[in-house]
Amino acid sequence: MTGNTTISHEGTALLGTSAVEAPVVVTSDAMEERLAETLTRLRMRPGTLSSLAGIQERRWWGPDEDAAQGAARAGREALAAAGVEPGQVDLLINTSVFRANLEPSVAVGIHHALGLPSSALNFDITNACLGFVNALTLAGTLIDSGQVRYALVVDGEDARPVHESTLRRLSAPEAVRRDYLDAFATLTLGSGAAAAVLGPVGAHPDAPRVMGGISRARSSAHELCVGGNDGMVTDARGLLEEGLLLVGEAWDDALADGWAWKDMDRYVMHQVSTVHTRALVERIGIDPERVPLTFPRWGNVGPAALPMTLATEAPTLRRGERVLCMGVGSGLNTAMTEIRW
Numbered sequence: 001m002t003g004n005t006t007i008s009h010e011g012t013a014l015l016g017t018s019a020v021e022a023p024v025v026v027t028s029d030a031m032e033e034r035l036a037e038t039l040t041r042l043r044m045r046p047g048t049l050s051s052l053a054g055i056q057e058r059r060w061w062g063p064d065e066d067a068a069q070g071a072a073r074a075g076r077e078a079l080a081a082a083g084v085e086p087g088q089v090d091l092l093i094n095t096s097v098f099r100a101n102l103e104p105s106v107a108v109g110i111h112h113a114l115g116l117p118s119s120a121l122n123f124d125i126t127n128a129c130l131g132f133v134n135a136l137t138l139a140g141t142l143i144d145s146g147q148v149r150y151a152l153v154v155d156g157e158d159a160r161p162v163h164e165s166t167l168r169r170l171s172a173p174e175a176v177r178r179d180y181l182d183a184f185a186t187l188t189l190g191s192g193a194a195a196a197v198l199g200p201v202g203a204h205p206d207a208p209r210v211m212g213g214i215s216r217a218r219s220s221a222h223e224l225c226v227g228g229n230d231g232m233v234t235d236a237r238g239l240l241e242e243g244l245l246l247v248g249e250a251w252d253d254a255l256a257d258g259w260a261w262k263d264m265d266r267y268v269m270h271q272v273s274t275v276h277t278r279a280l281v282e283r284i285g286i287d288p289e290r291v292p293l294t295f296p297r298w299g300n301v302g303p304a305a306l307p308m309t310l311a312t313e314a315p316t317l318r319r320g321e322r323v324l325c326m327g328v329g330s331g332l333n334t335a336m337t338e339i340r341w
Contacts, residue, residue, distance in 0.1 A: 005214065005215045005216065006212070006213070006214050006253075006254070006257050006259075007137055007140075007141065007212045007213065007214075007215075008211065008212035009140045009141070009143075009144055009209075009210045009211060009212045010144050010201075011143060011144050011200055011201045011202060012139075012140035012143045012144055012198055012199075012200070012201065012209070012210040013198065013199055013200065013201045013204045013207035013208060013209055013210065014196060014197075014198060014207060014208040014209075014210055014339055015081075015082035015083070015084060015150075015197040015198065015199045015204055015207050016078045016079065016080070016081030016082030016083075016084070016196070016197040017078055017081065017194070017195065017196045017197075017307065017310055017311035017314050018074045018075070018077035018078040018081060018194065018195045018196075018311055019074065019192065019193070019194050019304075019307070019308035019309075019311035019312055020070045020071075020073050020074045020077070020156075020192060020193040020194070021059060021192055021298070022059035022060055022061045022062070022065075022070065022158075022190075022191035022192050022193075023059070023061070023062045023065070024059055024060040024061065024062050025057050025059055026057060026058055026059065026060055026163075027056065027057045028047075028049035028050045028053075028055055028056055028057060028058075028187075029050070031049065031163075031167070031187055032046045032047070032049060034167050034171065035167065035170055035171060035180075037171070038170050038171055038175055038180070039180075041173075042175075042176070042177045042180060044177065044180065048184075049184075049187060049188065052273075052274070052275065053184075053188050053273040053274060053275070053295075054273055054274030054275075054293075054295065054296055055188050055273065055295055055296060055299050055300075056296050056297065057296075057297060057299070058159065058188070058189065058190030058191070058298060058299030058300075058301075059190055059191045059192060059298060059299070060158070060159065060160040060163070060191050061158055061160065061191055066100075066156075066158065067096065067098050067156035067157055067158035067191065067193065068096075068100075068106055068109050068110060068113075068156055069113070069156075070156045070191075070192070070193035071094065071096065071106070071110055071154040071155060071156030071193045071194075071195065072109075072110045072113035072114055072154070072156075073193065074154055074155075074156070074193040074194050074195035075092075075110060075114055075152055075154045075195040076114060077195065078152065078154075078195035078196055078197045079114075079152065079195075079197055081197070082197035082199070084150050084197055084199065086114050086115050086116050086117075087115075087116075087117050088149070088150050089114075089116050089117070089120050089150050089151070089152050090119070090120055090121065090148040090149050090150055090151065091120060091121045091122070091139055091142060091148045091150075091151040091152070092107055092110065092111050092114075092116060092120055092121070092122040092123075092151075092152050092153075092154070093107065093122070093123065093124070093125055093135040093138065093139060093151070093152075093153045093154070094106045094107040094110055094122075094123075094124045094125070094154050094155065094156075095124070095125050095126065095127075095131030095132045095134070095135045095153060095154070095155045095303045096124070096126070096131075096154075096155050096156050096157060096302075096303070096304075097126060097128065097129075097131070097157060097302045097303060098156070098157050098158045098159075098161075098229075098302070099124075105122070105123055105124045106124055106156075107122040107123050107124050108122060110122075110154055114152075116152075121148075125138070127303075127329055127331070127333060128225075128302075128303070128329035128330040128331055128333070129270050129300075129302050129303050129305065129306075129327055129328070129329040129330065130270075130303065130327055130328070130329035130331075130333050130334070130335050131155065131303040131329075132153060132155050132194070132196075132303040132304065132306060132307050133303075133306065133325060133327060133335045133337055134215075134335065135153040136153060136196065136198065136210065136325075136337060137212075137213075137215075137335070137337065139151035139153055139198050140198060140210050140212075143198055143199065143200055149199065149200060150197065150198070150199045151197070151198045151199070152195060152196075152197055152198075153195065153196045153197075153198070153307075154193070154194070154195040155193060155194050155195070155302075155303050155304040155307065156192075156193040156304065157189075157190070157191055157192060157193070157301050157302045157303070157304045158191050159189035159190055159191045159299070159301075160191060161229045162186055162189065162227070162228075162229055162230070162231060162232060163186070163187065163189065165229070165230045165231055166183050166186045166187065166231050166232075169183070169231065170183060181236070182233045182234060182235075183231065183232065183233070183234075184234070184236060185225070185232060185234035185236055185239075185300075186227070186231060186232040186234070188272070188273060188295075188299050188300050189232075189299055189300050189301070189302065190295075190298045190299025190300060190301040190305075191301065192298055192301040192304050192305075192308055193304055193308075194304045194307035194308045194310075194311060195307070196307055196310075196311075198210065206319075208317075208339050208340060208341045209339065209340045210337065210338075210339055211337075211338040211339065211340055212337065212338065213254070213259065213324075213325075213335065213336045213337035213338055214250055214253060214254040214257065214259065214335070214336050215250075215333065215334065215335040215336075216246060216249060216250040216253065216333070216334050217246075217331065217332065217333050217334075218242055218245070218246040218331075218332045218333075219331060219332070221238070221239070221242040221243075221246075221331070221332045222330075222331050222332070224238045224239045224242060224330070224332070225239055225330040226330075227330075239330075239332075240275065240276060240279060242332055243276070243280075243328045243332055243334070244279055244280065244283050246328065246332050246333075246334050247280060247283060247284065247326075247328060247334050248283050248284065250334050250336065251283075251284045251336075254336060259336075259338065261324050261336070261338070262285070262286070264286070264290065264322045264323065264324045264338075265290065265317070265321035265322050265323065266290055266291075266292065266313060266317065266321065266322075266323045266324070267286055267290050267291045267323075267324050267326065268292065268306060268309050268310045268313060268323055268324070268325045268326070269291060269306065269309075269325075269326055269327060270300075270305050270306045270326070270327025270328065270329075271293065271294050271295035271298065271299075271300055271301070271305040271306070271309060272295065272300050272305075273295060273300070274295075277291065277293065277295075292309055292312070292313055294308060294309045294312065303329075305327075306325055306327050310323070310325060317341045318341060319341055320340070320341060321340075321341045322338060322339075322340050322341070323338070323339045323340075323341065324336055324337070324338055324339075325337045325338075325339065
């Protein structure tokens with residue numbers, strides 16, 4: 001693989017994280033009950049969402065809070081955990097895939113909800129499930145350069161609209177087996193929100209350090225997973241095979257660049273399914289006991305999945321421990337970023 005997209009951070013600290021669960025639990029059994037007639041007609045065995053994907057349930061937002069409000073709540077909680085006031089924030093990046101409207105950006109509503117100063121630069125970064133990790137890299141680079149002091153990265157995802165449209169489509173009498181297989185990944189999605197606060201190491205010498213990492217692309221695979229609010233079509237086998245090739249090459253390149261990630265204390269991955277996690281662990285040869293899993297309870301929460309998992313792990317991490325955040329996003333892109341506690 002050509003190129004050398006390797007980034008090192010010299011002065012960026014992770015000051016606070018937050019994960020917000022959407023409140024409405026939707027079990028895999030309940031989803032398949034809605035599709036019972038279709039599954040029977042197509043002679044397909046129920047239970048694959050749990051047995052194959054490993055997802056027991058996922059969540060939807062309720063009537064009192066939507067994805068953007070959830071992202072704002074996550075941001076508020078992360079700022080409190082970091083001890084940073086809203087008026088100190090210089091940069092807000094929203095990384096949500098979900099958006100109710102094309103314009104304006106999701107970031108502006110969150111900026112307003114949090115009462116951030118007019119001087120706080122704010123915008124969206126969308127890059128499928130890698131947006132949050134990309135935003136950490138961008139924010140860290142701006143902090144390292146001295147252009148930004150405190151940055152807030154947020155994400156809020158809402159799987160309910162795409163679930164509802166997909167369930168309606170699959171419930172129609174004209175739905176065929178191929179339709180169900182193409183939409184299977186859609187049914188694994190979940191809703192939730194996350195946030196992280198970054199700041200200068202000089203002012204926070206005891207905080208976890210964002211060390212940097214590597215990013216690689218396989219854009220020839222950009223048509224393997226294509227989605228919108230009305231549905232998503234996924235070549236699951238092709239996506240898995242191409243993703244493993246990409247991750248393996250990036251892992252080998254990282255080792256050649258001096259990143260020693262074979263024995264990290266924790267591997268916080270983007271949460272997809274049992275199949276994807278097991279295959280990735282085997283490809284790069286890491287200890288599965290060091291890979292925390294949240295997809296059985298939350299499903300695949302898009303770009304919020306990795307930071308939500310990181311936020312749940314953060315209280316158990318001790319000073320000096322090393323964490324590798326890693327994931328693959330449709331397109332395909334992969335990114336790996338080390339954080340040292």
